[in-house]
Amino acid sequence: xxxxxxxxxxxxxxxxxxxxxxxxxxxxxxxxxxxxxxxxxxxxxxxxxxxxxxxxxxxxxxxxxxxxxxxxxxxxxxxxxxxxxxxxxxxxxxxxxxxxxxxxxxxxxxxxxxxxxxxxxxxxxxxxxxxxxxxxxxxxxxx
Amino acid sequence: xxxxxxxxxxxxxxxxxxxxxxxxxxxxxxxxxxxxxxxxxxxxxxxxxxxxxxxxxxxxxxxxxxxxxxxxxxxxxxxxxxxxxxxxxxxxxxxxxxxxxxxxxxxxxxxxxxxxxxxxxxxxxxxxxxxxxxxxxxxxxxx
DNA sequence: ATGTATGCAAAGTATTTGCACAATC
DNA sequence: GATTGTGCAAATACTTTGCATACAT
Numbered sequence: 001x002x003x004x005x006x007x008x009x010x011x012x013x014x015x016x017x018x019x020x021x022x023x024x025x026x027x028x029x030x031x032x033x034x035x036x037x038x039x040x041x042x043x044x045x046x047x048x049x050x051x052x053x054x055x056x057x058x059x060x061x062x063x064x065x066x067x068x069x070x071x072x073x074x075x076x077x078x079x080x081x082x083x084x085x086x087x088x089x090x091x092x093x094x095x096x097x098x099x100x101x102x103x104x105x106x107x108x109x110x111x112x113x114x115x116x117x118x119x120x121x122x123x124x125x126x127x128x129x130x131x132x133x134x135x136x137x138x139x140x141x142x143x
Numbered sequence: 144x145x146x147x148x149x150x151x152x153x154x155x156x157x158x159x160x161x162x163x164x165x166x167x168x169x170x171x172x173x174x175x176x177x178x179x180x181x182x183x184x185x186x187x188x189x190x191x192x193x194x195x196x197x198x199x200x201x202x203x204x205x206x207x208x209x210x211x212x213x214x215x216x217x218x219x220x221x222x223x224x225x226x227x228x229x230x231x232x233x234x235x236x237x238x239x240x241x242x243x244x245x246x247x248x249x250x251x252x253x254x255x256x257x258x259x260x261x262x263x264x265x266x267x268x269x270x271x272x273x274x275x276x277x278x279x280x281x282x283x284x285x286x
Numbered sequence: 287a288t289g290t291a292t293g294c295a296a297a298g299t300a301t302t303t304g305c306a307c308a309a310t311c
Numbered sequence: 312g313a314t315t316g317t318g319c320a321a322a323t324a325c326t327t328t329g330c331a332t333a334c335a336t
Contacts, residue, residue, distance in 0.1 A: 015335070049292065072213075089260050100257065103254070107246045115241045118271055120270040123266075126266075129263060176300090178299095194301085218301090
């Protein structure tokens with residue numbers, strides 16, 4: 001099965017619960033909540049305990065299978081992590097570089113919620129200073 | 144007083160609690176939680192009830208005085224909304240435009256937490272399609 | 287067979303709310 | 312003085328956890 005190979009890849013033990021949960025997330029176009037997943041599993045007759053839902057979601061998030069984010073309503077939403085490109089940030093001072101996972105997923109959802117606009121592409125350029133250089137700068141200022 | 148004029152501008156009634164809370168947020172360099180504000184008010188001897196803290200923060204957020212966001216740990220952080228520039232999004236299809244408040248504040252905090260890098264500038268370009276055009280496109284596909 | 291996952295029930299944490307009293311304009 | 316804010320206590324919402332049993336490899 002489709003979902004099972006996804007789990008195998010990540011060395012996650014395949015269980016009925018995890019397959020059901022992953023299936024529900026895959027088949028949802030919108031980001032969904034833990035409770036929605038629980039309710040859907042009940043409706044399907046594939047009753048999974050809510051605590052199992054939370055435990056599985058936590059596992060999936062830690063393995064980069066799903067994105068977990070808050071849309072401002074005090075609960076988390078989950079969706080399949082479709083593309084996971086990175087963004088590079090370079091320190092303007094020492095030119096050290098770090099990579100971060102694209103942070104735009106929750107923003108895309110927020111924009112969709114607020115304006116109805118669905119993002120197709122984004123370009124994000126950031127200028128930043130790293131901790132080390134920040135410290136050096138503030139030490140020099142003290143002299 | 145400084146904070147009072149900020150409240151007056153927004154037509155918010157000036158009370159001891161609100162001034163204390165605003166003062167605590169203003170004097171914090173980091174984003175802080177409701178509970179931290181409560182504890183700080185207690186330490187200062189300006190004891191404000193936790194429910195008042197929440198009610199005030201909600202009010203401030205609705206009046207664009209503070210930013211409210213989640214850093215992934217199940218509680219909200221608050222900080223003064225310093226600059227509130229906008230980003231324009233244009234529909235790639237009908238060229239309708241919408242403006243949104245800059246969505247980068249929570250992302251800046253996340254990056255600071257994860258990498259230590261402090262953002263100085265960002266440039267964000269987005270391509271999107273509006274609801275109306277999305278509908279038209281999917282209707283045409285059905286024909 | 288061993289280690290891991292699950293259900294159940296209970297606990298924990300963050301946030302919200304109703305109400306009587308107090309403070310502000 | 313009318314309206315709005317506050318403290319207190321209780322409720323709610325979401326998420327986590329301990330433990331005994333069930334399951335996957």
